[in-house]
Amino acid sequence: MSSRFALVLMAAVFAVSCAQPNESYAPGLGEIMTLQQMRHTKLWLAAEAGNWPLAAYELDELNEGFEDAVHFHPTHKDSPVPIAEVVEKIMTQPLKDARAAVEAKDAAAFAQAFDAVTDGCNRCHTATNFGFNVVTRPAANPYPNQVFALPADSAGTK
Numbered sequence: 014m015s016s017r018f019a020l021v022l023m024a025a026v027f028a029v030s031c032a033q034p035n036e037s038y039a040p041g042l043g044e045i046m047t048l049q050q051m052r053h054t055k056l057w058l059a060a061e062a063g064n065w066p067l068a069a070y071e072l073d074e075l076n077e078g079f080e081d082a083v084h085f086h087p088t089h090k091d092s093p094v095p096i097a098e099v100v101e102k103i104m105t106q107p108l109k110d111a112r113a114a115v116e117a118k119d120a121a122a123f124a125q126a127f128d129a130v131t132d133g134c135n136r137c138h139t140a141t142n143f144g145f146n147v148v149t150r151p152a153a154n155p156y157p158n159q160v161f162a163l164p165a166d167s168a169g170t171k
């Protein structure tokens with residue numbers, strides 16, 4: 014193969030690969046919500062076990078999940094209100110209060126803030142026409158393969 018031909022071939026291959034549609038993966042809102050459900054559960058279990066670093070972590074994840082919801086689904090076909098708007102309006106304060114309780118390692122304040130977060134989840138489900146979808150304090154621990162108590166020698170202890 015002449016070097017000139019090789020160059021032309023390389024250019025052609027490059028052009029074809031560039032022409033491929035850039036289909037980056039976008040999670041559905043239902044998928045994001047399923048993760049939110051898990052984080053909501055783990056947040057409660059972590060705080061119940063007094064593992065405040067884990068609770069802080071799950072709260073971060075919950076916040077990131079809502080950022081994803083707003084980013085990927087600013088609107089939703091079945092919702093009369095824009096997702097971006099209603100998340101901001103309903104969730105900002107409860108999540109802030111939960112953060113303050115976790116930082117203060119205050120179990121009583123946390124329980125109250127957690128119920129307000131849960132209430133926010135349900136209010137948003139109602140606002141978006143998914144009021145049949147009700148979340149609550151977890152009644153049991155569905156994670157047999159995770160330790161919720163803080164390990165005595167945990168390097169991540171704050």
Ligand code: HEC
Nearest residue numbers: 042043046047049050053096099100134137138141143148
């Ligand atoms: C925008 C307001 C809004 C907020 C805030 C919100 N949700 Fe949702 N949630 C939705 C919508 C809309 C759906 C339906 C999405 C779909 O299936 O397309 C949904 C679906 C769900 C589902 C059903 C998923 C499934 O496949 O079974 C669960 C569980 C859920 N949400 C949990 C939560 C939890 C927990 C919170 C709070 C930490 C929360 N949601 C906060 C709007 C919201």
